[in-house]
Amino acid sequence: MVDISSRYEIPRTAEFLRGRAYTRVALQFPDELLKDAAAVARALRAELGGGAKLFVMADTAYNSCCVDEVGASNIDAQCVVHYGHSCMSPTSNLPAFFVFGKAPLDISSCCRSLLDCSRESSKPVLVLCGLEYAHALDDLKRATVGLCKSDCQNSEIHYAEVLCSEMSPSSSSTAEEQCSQSNGSTHNDGLPAHNDDLATLVNSCCNVEGSTRKYNLGGLTWRISTDEKMDDYLLYWIGQDNSAFANVALTFNKCDIVRYDTAANQFSRDVSHLMKILRRRYYLVEKAKDANIVGILVGTLGVAGYLDIVEQMKNLIKAAGKKSYTLVMGRPNSAKLANFPECEVFVYVSCAQTALLDSKEFLAPVITPFEAVLAFSRGREWTGEYLLDFKDLISSEKPEVVSKSEEARFSFIKGGYVEDDCAQENEEHSETSLALAELTEKALSTRNQNSDAVLYQGGAKSAIEYLKARSYRGMTGEYEGPAPDSVLIGRTGRAAGYSDEKTKSPQ
Known part of the structure; x- marks a missing residue:
């Protein structure tokens, strides 16, 4: 039988809570420790002797290694006790107490x-x-x-x-x-x-x-x-x-x-598998340089400084002559990101230990803020050094734009080295939005030849125009003409009685 008091450090946790007179405490458990959550809550309540309300949190909106301040704020918690593996990312609004556990070691x-x-x-x-x-x-x-x-x-x-x-x-x-x-x-x-x-x-x-x-x-x-x-x-x-x-x-x-x-x-x-990851990240950096529309994925709402790095990424992307959209969708996956085919690359703002999102199955690559700095900043070259924690990138300095007139680089889209003329770039600056939309439409039409694919049709200049121009608009069920063959129309009505079910007479 597991010794709950020792493994989960019940006396030390109770001492911390009593010393600060916390009365509403959120207990955050990862999925693998949920089986012990009820026993831990009972033991901690008995140790505290009443006077404090404990709430068990599970199924975090983002990453279980980060303190879930959003979930804790829903119950007006004064503190979060985090159990299990933690990335130790600094919190923004709530104090946190960490119980790492005691894994056996010979x-x-x-x-x-x-x-x-x-x-x-x-x-x-x-x-x-x-x-x-x-x-x-x-x-x-x-x-x-x-x-x-x-x-x-x-x-x-x-x-x-x-x-x-x-x-x-x-x-x-x-x-x-x-x-x-x-x-x-x-x-x-x-x-x-x-x-x-x-x-x-x-x-x-x-x-x-x-x-x-x-x-x-x-x-x-x-x-x-x-x-x-x-x-x-x-x-x-x-x-x-x-x-x-x-x-x-x-x-x-x-x-x-x-x-x-x-x-x-x-x-x-x-550690060869990790070095392979490093080489793939370099490839994604080079591929991101060709992107014209960039999606910024917010992968945390609790790590201190995430708003600063999001704003910095916006400024960096804008200074590089590209467009950006900020997206908040919880844990990203290929199905969610497929709803934004206009974005040619995504920048994932998350904690250091979940920043490397495997995007092999995604329509567009997903890179880290550090890789975005390499791709979109002026004169940056990868020397082999690497950084995963975005807080070390936060700066008040104005980003330097990549100067296309000063260096030639290899383009994965054009299949060769390209060098843009500076005068031509200045001349076309006023038509940036239209040019980006046309390039995006061309890239998507090349990538998807299937006429039944769920993609937008026609040109657009803004996000709302992208949505309106699509032939199919996802969960709303609003589309022009018959639904594509690849789209399966679900059941309608309430779970108590769907519209296609026969009404049962009461017995």
Whole structure:
């Protein structure tokens, strides 16, 4: 039987809530932990002794790793207790308390694997982990030190620490600043918690403090000397091959990386699948340069600064001579995005650990804000560095427009290198909207040759004209002429009795 009190840290959670006199608290669970939600709520209510109302939240509108401030605001919650895996993105309006859980870890096996990697590598080792394994880091440190002494081995092994377990709301501060605002609490079950070029953007998760450089990524923090670089370290990840690991591996893609699989109790050096993702992202950046109409997908309503980056993306796209539409639709999928065939590329504004949306099955590619900066900004070239957290891109600086007259580039649409004349660009500037509509219509007609396809017909200059010009308009059922063969007309009426059902006489 699962020890609810220990696994979900009931006493520590109750202490936090009592200390701040919260009376309306939202308990947020991911799908895989919902089975324990009722038991956790009962145990926490018993520990609090009454006086506080607890509400269980599930099926979040966006991503379960982010604090669901929208759902919590519907019940006027004063605080959110977040259970399970978290991206540790800073909140905007509500304080949050995090319970990461205690996933099992074979300390002796992990210790031997760590020392083997240290012996084989000439580099110092930096140990990172999923937050659900942070509870075991102290035991791992002690076991490693003891084994090193018995083997007379002098291994240079460094450990990351948990940044914090609670946050205070802020519209602009980073997760580290929010942690420092939380009444000085910097612990998690005994663990201490603590733009000139592209490289500057990528290293913005790093702060130089005296003779050390401090990094914060995915809820973890660590320090290295200013005389060293991250490339000088071997990264040893403890945990699953999930979004948190992808965030670390792509951000520090020039480092040697080893992942210890906690289920199989063995380590793996193979991160080739993530490097393939990186190469595909480069392809999407090049493809996005040819887009004329860009959709901005809002993938979060709670992460601090999301409105700032949305506005920055609008300005960036406008400065590049393109049109943009902002779309809020919850979790995006291919069916939802297919309702906007005018958009040739989408920019997904989301937290760092859900930003990489696989768009292979989509009609148009989906890129991150960082990739949008590369595609639409002037003089940006990809050096291999990568950034997933949009908060590190937020800037008050005016974006520089890509100058088509200064450089030739390869166009995926035209199939060769193109170089536009500056004078011609200025001459056609007044007709931008009409030109974009014509290009979009041409691209869509080329992409879809099926006469039954659900697409708009004719030219348009604005969003409402796009909608009116379509032959079929989705859920409203409004269309001109017969519905296409590919469209199945559903049942009408109420669930208690659809219009095509025979009325049953009461017995």
